Amino acid sequence: MSLHEEMVAMGDKAVVAARELVLLGSRKKNNILQAMADEMEANAEVIKESNKKDMAAAKEAGLSSALQDRLLLTDTRITSMAKGLREVAGLKDPVGKAISRWIRPNGLEIVKTRVPIGVITVIYESRPNVTAETAALCLKTSNAIILRGGKESLHSNKAIAEALNAGGRKKGMPQNAIQIVQTVDRDAIRELVQLEGKIDLVIPRGGEGLIRAVTEQARIPVIKHYKGVCHVYVDETADLEMALRIVENAKCQRPGVCNAVETLLVHESIAPQFLPQVSEQLIKLGVTLKGDAAARELVPAMEPANEADWYEEYLDLVLSVGVVASPKAAVGHINKYGTHHSDAIIAESEGAQKMFTKEVDSSTVYVNASTRFTDGNEFGMGAEIGISTDKLHARGPMGLEELTTYKYIVHGKGQVRE
Amino acid sequence: MSLHEEMVAMGDKAVVAARELVLLGSRKKNNILQAMADEMEANAEVIKESNKKDMAAAKEAGLSSALQDRLLLTDTRITSMAKGLREVAGLKDPVGKAISRWIRPNGLEIVKTRVPIGVITVIYESRPNVTAETAALCLKTSNAIILRGGKESLHSNKAIAEALNAGGRKKGMPQNAIQIVQTVDRDAIRELVQLEGKIDLVIPRGGEGLIRAVTEQARIPVIKHYKGVCHVYVDETADLEMALRIVENAKCQRPGVCNAVETLLVHESIAPQFLPQVSEQLIKLGVTLKGDAAARELVPAMEPANEADWYEEYLDLVLSVGVVASPKAAVGHINKYGTHHSDAIIAESEGAQKMFTKEVDSSTVYVNASTRFTDGNEFGMGAEIGISTDKLHARGPMGLEELTTYKYIVHGKGQVRE
Numbered sequence: 001m002s003l004h005e006e007m008v009a010m011g012d013k014a015v016v017a018a019r020e021l022v023l024l025g026s027r028k029k030n031n032i033l034q035a036m037a038d039e040m041e042a043n044a045e046v047i048k049e050s051n052k053k054d055m056a057a058a059k060e061a062g063l064s065s066a067l068q069d070r071l072l073l074t075d076t077r078i079t080s081m082a083k084g085l086r087e088v089a090g091l092k093d094p095v096g097k098a099i100s101r102w103i104r105p106n107g108l109e110i111v112k113t114r115v116p117i118g119v120i121t122v123i124y125e126s127r128p129n130v131t132a133e134t135a136a137l138c139l140k141t142s143n144a145i146i147l148r149g150g151k152e153s154l155h156s157n158k159a160i161a162e163a164l165n166a167g168g169r170k171k172g173m174p175q176n177a178i179q180i181v182q183t184v185d186r187d188a189i190r191e192l193v194q195l196e197g198k199i200d201l202v203i204p205r206g207g208e209g210l211i212r213a214v215t216e217q218a219r220i221p222v223i224k225h226y227k228g229v230c231h232v233y234v235d236e237t238a239d240l241e242m243a244l245r246i247v248e249n250a251k252c253q254r255p256g257v258c259n260a261v262e263t264l265l266v267h268e269s270i271a272p273q274f275l276p277q278v279s280e281q282l283i284k285l286g287v288t289l290k291g292d293a294a295a296r297e298l299v300p301a302m303e304p305a306n307e308a309d310w311y312e313e314y315l316d317l318v319l320s321v322g323v324v325a326s327p328k329a330a331v332g333h334i335n336k337y338g339t340h341h342s343d344a345i346i347a348e349s350e351g352a353q354k355m356f357t358k359e360v361d362s363s364t365v366y367v368n369a370s371t372r373f374t375d376g377n378e379f380g381m382g383a384e385i386g387i388s389t390d391k392l393h394a395r396g397p398m399g400l401e402e403l404t405t406y407k408y409i410v411h412g413k414g415q416v417r418e
Numbered sequence: 419m420s421l422h423e424e425m426v427a428m429g430d431k432a433v434v435a436a437r438e439l440v441l442l443g444s445r446k447k448n449n450i451l452q453a454m455a456d457e458m459e460a461n462a463e464v465i466k467e468s469n470k471k472d473m474a475a476a477k478e479a480g481l482s483s484a485l486q487d488r489l490l491l492t493d494t495r496i497t498s499m500a501k502g503l504r505e506v507a508g509l510k511d512p513v514g515k516a517i518s519r520w521i522r523p524n525g526l527e528i529v530k531t532r533v534p535i536g537v538i539t540v541i542y543e544s545r546p547n548v549t550a551e552t553a554a555l556c557l558k559t560s561n562a563i564i565l566r567g568g569k570e571s572l573h574s575n576k577a578i579a580e581a582l583n584a585g586g587r588k589k590g591m592p593q594n595a596i597q598i599v600q601t602v603d604r605d606a607i608r609e610l611v612q613l614e615g616k617i618d619l620v621i622p623r624g625g626e627g628l629i630r631a632v633t634e635q636a637r638i639p640v641i642k643h644y645k646g647v648c649h650v651y652v653d654e655t656a657d658l659e660m661a662l663r664i665v666e667n668a669k670c671q672r673p674g675v676c677n678a679v680e681t682l683l684v685h686e687s688i689a690p691q692f693l694p695q696v697s698e699q700l701i702k703l704g705v706t707l708k709g710d711a712a713a714r715e716l717v718p719a720m721e722p723a724n725e726a727d728w729y730e731e732y733l734d735l736v737l738s739v740g741v742v743a744s745p746k747a748a749v750g751h752i753n754k755y756g757t758h759h760s761d762a763i764i765a766e767s768e769g770a771q772k773m774f775t776k777e778v779d780s781s782t783v784y785v786n787a788s789t790r791f792t793d794g795n796e797f798g799m800g801a802e803i804g805i806s807t808d809k810l811h812a813r814g815p816m817g818l819e820e821l822t823t824y825k826y827i828v829h830g831k832g833q834v835r836e
Contacts, residue, residue, distance in 0.1 A: 019753065022777060104798055108787060117809055118779065196633070200809050215614070215637050221810040222639075242832040249834035335437065357827045359440060361536070369526060369830025378835070379826070380522055391535055391618050391823045392639040393811040405809045408797070409775045412787025414660040416667035417796070 003183065007191035010146055011198030013176040014119040017144040020174035022116060026093040029140055031171040033089035036139075037082040039167030040132065040160070044078045050159035051128070058152055070127050071153055081132040081160070084383075088136040091382040094401045095142050109411045114404045116142040118200040121192050122385070123148045123214060125206035128156040135164050135178045137385050141403040144177050146199065148192065150206075151184035158182070193218040203398075205386050223398070226389035227313040228258030228341035230371045233330040233356070235347035236267040240274050242368060243346040247278055249370045250344070252285050256315045258387060259342050259374040263310060263320040265330045268294065271323045275299050279321075287317045294323035310337040327352040331359045338362060341389055342371040363389065363396035421601065425609035428564055429616030431594040432537040435562040438592035440534060444511040447558055449589045451507035454557075455500040457585030458550065458578070462496045468577035469546070476570055488545050489571055499550040499578070502801075506554040509800040512819045513560050527829045532822045534560040536618040539610050540803070541566045541632060543624035546574040553582050553596045555803050559821040562595050564617065566610065568624075569602035576600070611636040621816075623804050641816070644807035645731040646676030646759035648789045651748040651774070653765035654685040658692050660786060661764040665696055667788045668762070670703050674733045676805060677760045677792040681728060681738040683748045686712065689741045693717050697739075705735045712741035728755040745770040749777045756780060759807055760789040781807065781814035 001009070024032075040047070051073040058068050099112040120143045124130045131147055138145040149157040161180045168177065181188050193202050196219050204214040205225045215222055232250055234243045250261035266274055271294065279289055279299040289295075290309050291302035302321060309320045310333070324330045327345070334343050344366035345356040357365045364374045374396060376384025381399030388394045394402035419427070442450075458465070469491040476486050517530040538561045542548045549565055556563040567575040579598045586595065599606050611620050614637050622632040623643050633640055650668055652661045668679035684692055689712065697707055697717040707713075708727050709720035720739060727738045728751070742748045745763070752761050762784035763774040775783045782792045792814060794802025799817030806812045812820035 019777070019779075022779075102798065104796070108791060110797060115779075219633050221808065223810075239832070245832060245834055253835055359437070361437075361440075361533075362825065364826040364828060367827075367829045368832055369828055370834045372835035373526060373828065373833070374826075378522070379528060380520065390639065392641075395823055396826050405813055407780065408782040408792075408814050409785075410782060410787055410791065411785045414657070414663060414786055415791070416663055416788045417671055417790035 003185055003187055004191050006183070007188060007195065008198070010179050010181070011119070011192075011195040014144040014146055014179060015198055017174045017176040018116065018118045021139075021142040021144060021177055024142060026095075028172060029093065029142070030089040032139060032168045032173045033085050033136055035171045036136070036164045036167035037085040037089075039170075040078060040082045040085065040163045043159070043163045043166075044075055047078055047156065047159045047163065048073055048075075050155040053155040054153050061152070063152065067152075071156070073128060073156055077129065081129050084129075084133055085136045088140050088383055091140065091400060093140060094404050099406055106415050107413060108415055111409045112406050113409050114401070115407050117403060117405050119144045119146065119198060120403070121146045121148065121199050121202045123189055123192075123202065123204045123206070123210065125150040125210060128153045128160060130205065131157045131160045131180075132164065133383070134385060135161070137383060137400060137403060139168070139173070139177060141400055143403060146179045146181065146192065148181040148189060154184055189214065190217045193220060193222070196220055203385065221393070223388050223394055224390050225386040227339050228260070228387075228389070229263065229311065229313050229337060229339045230259060230261045230341050231263045231265060231330075231334045231338055231343045232261045232371065233265040233324070233327070233334070233343070233345045234267060234270065234274060235327055235345060235349060235352050236269040237349035237352060238270065238346040239348060240270065240277070243274065244278055244281060246344065246346055246368070246370050248281060248285065250372055251282065251287060251319050252317065253372055255317050258313070259371050260315070261319070261371050262312060262314055263322065263337070265322050265324050265333060266295070267327070268323050268325050271295070272298055275321070275323075282319065285317070287319055289319055289321055291321040292323060295321045313339070327355055331356060335359075335361050339389055340391075341387070342366065342374040344369060344371050363387075421603055421605055422609050424601070425606060425613065426616070428597050428599070429537070429613040432562040432564055432597060433616055435592045435594040436534065436536045439557075439560040439562060439595055442560060444513075446590060447511065447560070448507040450557060450586045450591045451503050451554055453589045454554070454582045454585035455503040457588075458496060458500045458503065458581045461577070461581045461584075462493055465496055465574065465577045465581065466491055466493075468573040471573040472571050479570070481570065489574070491546060491574055495547065499547050502547075502551055503554045506558050506801055509558065509818060511558060512822050517824055524833050525831060526833055529827045530824050531827050532819070533825050535821060535823050537562045537564065537616060538821070539564045539566065539617050539620045541607055541610075541620065541622045541624070541628065543568040543628060546571045546578060548623065549575045549578045549598075550582065551801070552803060553579070555801060555818060555821060557586070557591070557595060559818055561821060564597045564599065564610065566599040566607060572602055607632065608635045611638060611640070614638055621803065639811070641806050641812055642808050643804040645757050646678070646805075646807070647681065647729065647731050647755060647757045648677060648679045648759050649681045649683060649748075649752045649756055649761045650679045650789065651683040651742070651745070651752070651761070651763045652685060652688065652692060653745055653763060653767060653770050654687040655767035655770060656688065656764040657766060658688065658695070661692065662696055662699060664762065664764055664786070664788050666699060666703065668790055669700065669705060669737055670735065671788075671790055673735050676731070677789050678733070679737070679762075679789050680730060680732055681740065681755070683740050683742050683751060684713070685745070685748075686741050686743055689713070690716055693739070693741075700737065703735070705737055707737055707739055709739040710741060713739045731757070745773055749774060753777075753779050757807055758809075759805070760784065760792040762787060762789050781805075
């Protein structure tokens with residue numbers, strides 16, 4: 001069987017599974033998720049054995065210790081995956097809910113109803129816990145899933161999927177609801193993302209190269225989880241103590257994530273007061289600052305920021321710093337250099353707040369709060385499959401609702417069109 | 419300037435226009451739409467002159483009289499376009515509306531707010547009135563638009579766009595809110611649909627070839643308006659008089675549109691009674707019937723249906739007819755051969771109705787009504803840009819709401835993440 005035939009066969013199986021998943025009620029799906037969690041814990045040793053193979057290969061390939069750590073599965077991490085499955089079981093099932101309902105003058109009753117998307121493919125890198133998380137969210141929303149993890153975690157992913165499938169089967173999960181691509185051949189990705197009519201959505205989660213390749217090759221809809229070049233703008237009307245607290249949090253609390261701030265913009269009228277303060281505090285915390293000319297005049301300790309820096313997602317204790325003449329200039333900078341992810345204004349002026357929230361073209365716009373809150377849990381969605389940087393279908397944190405679509409169910413009494 | 423540079427420049431201008439469109443309030447947008455309508459009527463002679471050039475070329479190229487008719491602009495048609503613009507002015511503006519609002523335990527207030535998508539490209543064929551319709555719907559939702567019509571209607575489209583722009587300018591419409599691709603070079607389409615970061619959405623409206631080309635080339639999200647292979651299933655519990663009326667309406671009231679029925683499926687237990695009746699009625703109305711073996715046994719006047727016929731969108735007075743053993747078998751047929759557009763069950767049995775609406779994977783599923791109601795106006799949306807056959811973002815009739823996305827506006831009082 002060629003790679004193409006193999007992927008087509010997976011797609012066909014997923015379509016059949018999706019039709020069966022539509023029939024499952026919430027209680028049944030929750031039982032399946034509980035059984036998956038139990039099976040995962042019962043098979044912890046098997047999973048760790050498989051993980052050892054990946055770890056050995058990772059060492060041999062010379063993966064960085066950070067990457068090796070992301071790959072490693074311990075008892076604690078396996079328990080935490082199982083706990084995640086049980087938490088998804090506890091969430092509200094959005095499938096089958098009426099989004100809206102209206103009656104037309106001719107008596108037709110239209111109900112816009114939430115339904116599964118169908119077949120979803122998630123293409124991801126490195127961390128094997130994504131396998132369990134993603135499978136759980138898709139099962140909960142009655143979507144069939146085809147998972148394509150990184151080659152470095154193939155053994156771990158397979159062992160996790162086997163546990164999920166074994167647990168699920170005990171409670172009547174349809175066959176092939178969860179499938180894992182068994183080959184490390186990169187061409188499998190191209191084959192998958194061209195399976196029009198079989199796969200309804202592909203979600204790439206990983207580095208820029210992966211996302212770009214998927215976007216270029218895809219003939220099916222893609223929802224990108226792209227980088228976050230997030231900004232905090234400190235207005236001249238800001239409470240500067242609050243601004244200090246927020247900038248520190250947005251940069252330092254967890255610098256390696258997409259909702260951490262990468263660029264600080266400060267209004268010129270408060271820059272002489274605020275920039276030395278915030279710089280002192282950040283430098284103490286180990287942050288490298290890169291400033292524009294105006295910022296460096298006030299804080300000579302800053303390195304110079306070049307044009308490319310404003311586009312940079314550092315994911316590290318590095319911060320670009322710019323001085324702007326007005327809130328409008330801040331918005332201009334953010335819309336130009338940002339990635340439409342999460343951006344904040346710190347201001348007491350309602351006018352500046354309103355202008356900022358209206359004109360900044362980002363999935364989440366904050367007033368007087370840290371950008372770090374862009375997250376499914378923090379938003380109260382309970383869980384997320386990622387944070388969409390696209391504008392279509394899902395924007396920002398993608399929870400269970402975003403893994404559904406809708407259909408119109410129309411009841412009549414024999415109406416025909418005039 | 420190369421074609422690539424030309425399209426990039428259009429994209430850049432559209433991005434600027436989109437930022438300005440965000441600032442317009444509903445009243446201003448409605449005034450712009452009214453002024454466009456006035457200008458269109460005032461320039462009827464100019465538009466007809468331009469249309470004459472297209473008509474002459476069409477005759478020379480030997481376009482069918484049907485296509486020539488679609489291309490023709492008369493005073494009545496121009497008045498009707500202007501009326502359409504005024505109707506859009508009268509619709510509710512979805513932009514800026516709160517979709518939902520909640521407060522988190524930490525006091526953060528999250529408002530999910532409807533916002534424009536940004537820059538939309540519509541690629542269409544033939545009918546020049548699409549130019550006015552589409553521009554109006556995008557303006558109303560504060561989206562900038564790049565229009566790429568068929569080469570056969572270029573002069574007409576340009577004249578219409580000039581009237582729209584002239585009218586709009588009088589009331590402060592941002593420059594370049596409505597742009598028309600000025601070249602008939604087909605490569606312009608490829609260039610446009612690869613303008614990531616500039617164009618947010620492309621909507622192809624036209625034949626299968628056009629849609630396929632766009633899907634294969636696009637690196638930006640596409641919402642397809644694809645064909646409708648729609649079904650009516652007549653259950654053994656159907657009110658047969660109602661079934662007759664609905665089948666006739668769904669097939670004959672306007673056979674050339676995507677929500678007309680193409681396949682009739684009849685339960686075997688009522689086929690001996692129903693098929694001869696419905697066939698007699700349809701044949702009288704000029705319909706050609708293509709039946710499977712069981713149907714032809716009951717109605718020998720039918721031509722034989724082959725496998726390819728079940729996939730066929732006839733858009734004509736032709737109907738495929740099949741006999742099925744159960745409602746489940748009807749659903750299986752529809753999900754296999756259909757295009758997930760509009761499908762109906764005629765049945766009194768609530769069990770059959772529920773199974774059908776749950777399991778048929780189509781944008782609109784009808785119980786005891788004609789498939790012909792899948793339409794923005796019939797749904798009460800007021801206007802539509804088309805009928806999406808995709809599952810992501812917009813499914814079924816696409817009205818104003820479907821031309822928007824959302825962002826989260828989060829208000830805090832200095833909250834930081836723990």
